[in-house]
Amino acid sequence: MSESFPELVAQALARPSQDTLTALLDALPAVDSSRIASEVDSAVHAVHDDTSLSHLVDTALALTDLTTLEGTDTPSRVRALVARAQHPDPEDDSAPHTAGVCVYGDLAAVVREALGVDSPIELACVAGAFPSGRASIEVKLADVRYALRQGATEIDMVIDRGAFSDARYLTVFEDVRRIVEVCRDAEHAVRVKAILETGELPGSDAVQQASWLAMLAGADMIKTSTGKIPRAATLPDVAIMLDAAWDFEQVTGRPIGVKAAGGIRSAQDAVHYLSLVQQKAGDAGLVPQRFRFGASSLVANLVDARHQLAAGADPFGE
Numbered sequence: 001m002s003e004s005f006p007e008l009v010a011q012a013l014a015r016p017s018q019d020t021l022t023a024l025l026d027a028l029p030a031v032d033s034s035r036i037a038s039e040v041d042s043a044v045h046a047v048h049d050d051t052s053l054s055h056l057v058d059t060a061l062a063l064t065d066l067t068t069l070e071g072t073d074t075p076s077r078v079r080a081l082v083a084r085a086q087h088p089d090p091e092d093d094s095a096p097h098t099a100g101v102c103v104y105g106d107l108a109a110v111v112r113e114a115l116g117v118d119s120p121i122e123l124a125c126v127a128g129a130f131p132s133g134r135a136s137i138e139v140k141l142a143d144v145r146y147a148l149r150q151g152a153t154e155i156d157m158v159i160d161r162g163a164f165s166d167a168r169y170l171t172v173f174e175d176v177r178r179i180v181e182v183c184r185d186a187e188h189a190v191r192v193k194a195i196l197e198t199g200e201l202p203g204s205d206a207v208q209q210a211s212w213l214a215m216l217a218g219a220d221m222i223k224t225s226t227g228k229i230p231r232a233a234t235l236p237d238v239a240i241m242l243d244a245a246w247d248f249e250q251v252t253g254r255p256i257g258v259k260a261a262g263g264i265r266s267a268q269d270a271v272h273y274l275s276l277v278q279q280k281a282g283d284a285g286l287v288p289q290r291f292r293f294g295a296s297s298l299v300a301n302l303v304d305a306r307h308q309l310a311a312g313a314d315p316f317g318e
Contacts, residue, residue, distance in 0.1 A: 001247065002027060009251050012216055016177075021169040025212060031204035031240055040235040043276035050309060053271065057305050057315070058096055059286050060270035061088050064293040064302075065100040065124050065259070069131075069227065075110045078103055082114035085121055089303045092310075098299065099288040100124045100154060105143065108150035122288075124154035124193070128179055131197075131226035133158035137178060144182050154191040155183055156259075156294075158226060161200050164210055172210075176217035184218075193259055193292075194219035196241075199231030207237050211244035215256050223294065225262030232262025235276060242280050261294025267305035268316045270298060 008027050012020040048056065066085040068077060082101055089095035100122035101111050111123050125147035129135035135143075144155055157179050163171035176194050183190040194214035198207050211222050222241050225232040238260050245256035260273055270293060277285040285291055305315035 001029065001251075006251050009216075013252070016170065016173055016216070018168070018170040021173055021213065021216070022167070024216075025169065025209045028205070028208055028212065031208055033204060033236075036204070036236050036239045039239050039276065039279060043235065043279060044272050046272075046275040046278075048271070048275075053315075054306070054309050056271050056274050057267055057302055057309065060267070060274060060293065061299065061302050062096040062099060063274075063286065063288055063291055064098045064295055064299055065102040065122070065261075066098045066299055067102040067227070067261075067294050067296050069102070069104060069126060073104065073107060075107065078107045078110045079114050082111055082121075084299060086115075086119075088299050089306060092306065095303065095306065097121055099292055102126065102156060102294060104130075105147035105150055105152065108147055108152050112151035122153045122191075123151055124156055125150070125152040126156045126158075126226075127152075128155070128157035128175075130156070130158055130195075131228040133160050133175075133197075134162070137175060140175065141178060141182055144179050148183070148188055148190060152190060154193065155179065156193045156195060156223060158195045158197060159210060159214060161197055164206075164213070165202070169213055172213050173217045176214050176219055180218035191220045192218065193221040193223045193257075195223045195226055195261075197226055197229065198224045198234070198237040198241075199229050199262075204236070204240055207240045208244050211241050212248065215244070215248045215254075219256070221257035221259050221292065223259035223261055223292075225294075227262035227294065229262075233260040233264055235272060238273060239276055239280075242277065242285075246280065255290065257288075257290045257292065259292040259294055261292075264293055264295050265297050265301060267298075267302050270302060 008024040085098040102124040127144045128140040308315040
């Protein structure tokens with residue numbers, strides 16, 4: 001970062017406009033793709049003994065938002081999901097519960113009832129015209145407010161990729177800012193995750209820029225994907241987002257989390273992502289405020305890996 005970069009950040013935060021946001025994004029250094037590739041390679045080939053591997057598998061469970069976002073979702077299906085989130089391994093009560101459960105807002109009340117009072121599991125709702133993000137801001141805010149009334153403790157919203165591709169950065173910023181504002185009014189203190197839909201962004205530099213826009217607008221976490229398009233989370237994109245979150249915290253003092261979602265199914269995939277986080281932030285990065293998975297089938301595969309490790313087998317078949 002240049003010496004003037006913190007001043008550009010301060011200007012964008014104090015006086016957000018198309019000009020101040022564009023100046024800041026233009027000042028971001030190009031993503032070093034060779035360094036990112038090297039970091040990803042190191043994460044994929046990291047060596048873990050059985051003890052550390054068991055720890056990472058359990059950590060992955062504890063960092064997962066167990067998710068169902070299907071048109072065929074029903075209350076009974078969601079209740080079963082909550083039961084799995086509370087007790088991921090039916091054969092071992094020592095398995096940690098998941099970080100959260102993620103559903104559409106119309107099923108949030110079902111989750112809230114099933115979780116019970118004072119549950120440590122977050123109730124995350126997708127809102128704001130998920131998954132396309134194509135709606136007026138009034139419709140998006142109404143969607144968010146409905147989820148909050150139903151008991152959501154976290155909101156996963158989608159940035160306006162059309163505005164981003166048009167370089168209408170203030171529009172992207174204002175969408176996120178207004179949703180954050182609703183989630184942090186006098187009645188709520190709700191975490192906001194901004195979904196970038198990285199698979200629709202035109203390259204590494206765009207992932208970095210979209211990350212900065214969402215963070216500047218007040219998002220607590222930046223998230224890769226909706227899981228509704230073919231190209232979802234990738235290790236390189238998450239590496240870029242982790243770097244952006246770190247740089248943002250260094251400049252502003254505000255910590256930002258990253259959520260990898262979409263296409264993450266195997267226990268081995270999860271360990272690769274956690275190894276990447278460890279490289280960049282150490283074990284301090286492996287907490288729900290700093291890193292999450294969004295997944296549906298991952299939890300079952302992590303439980304299978306726990307059983308194989310307990311039996312002395314290699315869960316990855318290597």
